[in-house]
Amino acid sequence: MIVFALGTEEYGVEVEKVRTIERMQPMTRVPKAPEFIKGVINLRGVVIPIIDLRSRFGLETQNYTDATRIIIVSQGDYEVGLIVDSANDVIDLDTDNIDNPPEIVGGIKAKYLDGIARVGGQRLLVLLNLEQVLDRHEIQQLERTED
Secondary structure (H helix, E strand, O other), rough: OOEEEEEEEEEEEEHEEEEEEOOOOOOOOOOOOOOOEEEEEEEOOEEEEEEEEHHHHOOOOOOOOOOOOOOEEEEEEEEEEEEEEEEHHHHHHHHHHHEEEOOOOOOOEEHHEEEEEEEEOEEEEEOHHOOOOOOOHHHHHHEEEHH
């Protein structure tokens, strides 16, 4: 799992789905895109839409800092960047330590969550459901906007 933070909560996304982790960089806004899509970047010749996870989850927005990262993930046949507060850990996770998600965690609805993992004694990790976070219809809508 790649571990990242949004505020005081820690989240995890499967290593297999992460292509790269990048520092913040200039983005090109896309007209008529949903508010949580901050724009697109050209990463080594590939144009990638960028989603601000705080905005996506309806959390309070914050200014980007030196710790802010863009996690480029692949879901199916497309890639998307996720803006997170920081990304600084990779851990192995035993599936026996994963529980079903509660209805809401840190203000985030269960539909975006795959589960809650117990790591060590006190640490909890919220596992994201990338299929819900990266809604295919919204991404396709953005691709049509780019044309």
